[in-house]
Amino acid sequence: VEPAAASPLSKAAWSSRLAWVVAALAVLVAAGVTVPAVRYLRETPPPAPPETRTDIVTPSTSDPYSFALSPDGRQIVYVASGDGASRLWLRPLDKATAQPLAGTEGATYPFWSPDSRSVGFFLANRVLMRIDLAGGSPQTLADAINSGGTWSLDDIVLFAPGSGMRSLFRIPASGGAAVAVTKSEEPSTHKFPQFLPGGRQFLFY
Numbered sequence: 001v002e003p004a005a006a007s008p009l010s011k012a013a014w015s016s017r018l019a020w021v022v023a024a025l026a027v028l029v030a031a032g033v034t035v036p037a038v039r040y041l042r043e044t045p046p047p048a049p050p051e052t053r054t055d056i057v058t059p060s061t062s063d064p065y066s067f068a069l070s071p072d073g074r075q076i077v078y079v080a081s082g083d084g085a086s087r088l089w090l091r092p093l094d095k096a097t098a099q100p101l102a103g104t105e106g107a108t109y110p111f112w113s114p115d116s117r118s119v120g121f122f123l124a125n126r127v128l129m130r131i132d133l134a135g136g137s138p139q140t141l142a143d144a145i146n147s148g149g150t151w152s153l154d155d156i157v158l159f160a161p162g163s164g165m166r167s168l169f170r171i172p173a174s175g176g177a178a179v180a181v182t183k184s185e186e187p188s189t190h191k192f193p194q195f196l197p198g199g200r201q202f203l204f205y
Helices: 008-043
Strands: 067-069 075-080 087-092 107-112 118-123 127-132 139-143 156-159 169-172
Touching: 067 107, 075 107, 087 107, 127 156, 139 169
Parallel strands: none
Antiparallel strands: 067 075, 075 087, 107 118, 118 127, 127 139, 156 169
16 A cells, blocks of 8 residues: 655645744744843943043133033033133034133133033122023023032022022022022031932032
8 A cells, every 4th residue: 555645735734833943943042142142231331431631721711610511521611701801611622612602791600501502600790690502692590699500400400599598599490489409507508519410419518
């Protein structure tokens, strides 16, 4: 008796089963490669950023401590006189020249917005201001002394509104009512605040 020939149906079933086996093996191989790769990426620390040095020669200034590096690390703003009154100057770190910021005459203690698009600063007549680098005139935010400011990711600015104040105040970066955020019973003033990364805590002097 001759053996029965394989039917077309059994051949199709065998081909389908073979395809499933090949696919399963491919998944196992991919998993075997992916898991070590993911583990390597998790356990291997990212390379340290390269050290960068630059020399910044400013116009003449009587306030060399009034400068600030932008959060994105691409620009620096500082106070200098140049050919006239003391004002803010903006210098991209990839260029050799700086430009004065109009309307910032008499500015001191600049500080940046988190997105590096705006700068806050103080004037000697006890005013806190901001200027948007995209254009427009500086905007007055509040009465304040020039004792430093800081700008959070939530668009909140911390500052000291007056000399001898035992509190730091917060205000929306667009302006508005100022609210006290610190209080001291000791005979000391609160000034020079600095938000920590994340914007939920801050340091001050």
